[in-house]
Amino acid sequence: MLPAILLTVLVAAGCSGSAALSADVPIERAQQPIAYTREMPAIAPPDWAARGQVITSTDQTSFDMSKLPQGSSATKMVYRSTSGITGAPTVVSGAFFVPPGDAPAGGWPVVSYAHFTSGVSTGCGPTGDKELAGSISFVGGILDQGYAVAYTDYVGLGEIGAEPKQVHPYLEPKSAAFNVIDAVRAARAVDPDLSDRWVAVGNSQGGQAAFAAAEYGKEYGDGLQLLGAAAVAPALDVSHLGNPTQLTDQQKTVFPLIVMGLAAVDPEVVPSDYLPAGFDETTACTPGGVEPKEASPEAVARLTDRLASYALPQQPTAVPIAVYYGGNDQLVLPEWTEEALLRACELGDTIEATRVDDAGHELNPGAPLNDWVAARFAGEPAPSDC
8 A cells, every 4th residue: 555645646835845846947938829739749750759769867866765665776767758739859857666676577567657736947847856856755655566657757847968948838738648658668668677558647737647648548658558547636627727816825826837837838828917027937846925916808818718728638538547636625626627527428438536525635545546556457347437
C-alpha cells in the first residue's frame, strides 16, 4: 500500500516541496493565434519516428535517494516529444526510477506519473528539486509495489541544456498526454528492463494529463500497452475560471498560471487584461498572493473560450479510467468534474468515479487507487459507473 502522503494533491503555492524551484527566464510569447482542435495534430514522419528519443541521460542525480527503497536507481533524462497544438517536435526533461532487484519476466511494469501544478516557466520542473517538489514519497511508494516510474516535467518547465527554450502550454491536454506517453518511451530507450505495459497516474494538472493520455494513447501511444489511467482531483474542465472576479481563494492561486500559460501560446490572450501591472512572470512557479483584476466582457469570453477548447473529454478512450475527486474541492468544483464524467460516459468510456464528500482538492484515495492500478496490471476486468 502506498504511503498516505503520496496521493495528496498539491498545487501551485501549496507545493510544500517546491521551494527550490525558481523560474529565472521570462515566458516567451507566441506570434500567431492558435487554432486548437480536438483532433490529433499533423506530425511529420521524422518527428513521429523521433518521439521518446533520448537526447541526454545521466544516473548522477541530486534526488534524495533516502526517500526511495534501498537499492533503487534514478536517472534524469531529456527527451523528444510533440506539441499538441502544432504537431511540431518539442524537447522535455524528466526522470525515471527503477525498483531494487532483478526485473520480473517481461520487464518492470511502468507507472507514468503526471505531476501537479508546479509553474509555467523554465525552472519549475519537479526533477530540478531533490524531492521532486514534494512528490518523491509518491515515487518511493510506487517502487515499493514493484513498478518502475516514468516522470515527466512537461514541456517548458525543466532544464534542457543547450536545446532551444520551450514554452509550457499550461493545461493544454494533448501536449501533456504526449509528454506522459513519451516519458515511457524514453525510459525504455535507456533501460531495456522496463516493460511496454504501463498505467498513467496523475493528480490535479496531472490528473488531466493522465486522463488525456488515456484518450490519445491508442493513436499516439503505438508500440506501448497502456492499460488504464487514474486521475486524482483532475482539472478536466476549468472553463469556468475565465472570469477573474468569480474565483475562490484556491482558484486565485492558479489563475495567474492559467493566464500566463495561455499567453505563452496565444498572443490574443494578453496578461494585462487579467493581472495587475508589474506581475513578475519570471517567478511564475508559485505566484501566490497575486490578486486578479476585473477583466472586460470580451477578455472574459476570450479566456473562457480558450479554456473550453482544452476541456476533457476530447474523444473516447480505449482503456478504463478511475477518477477520484473531493466533494468539497474549492479549486476544481465537484460539479465540474461530474459534468465532464457524464460527457465521457456518453462517449462510451469505462469510468470508475469515486467522490469523497468531505475532501477538498488535497485528496488521498489510498488503497482503492492502489488496488485499481494493480488490477490493471493483473488483467482484471475494469468496473464502470457509466
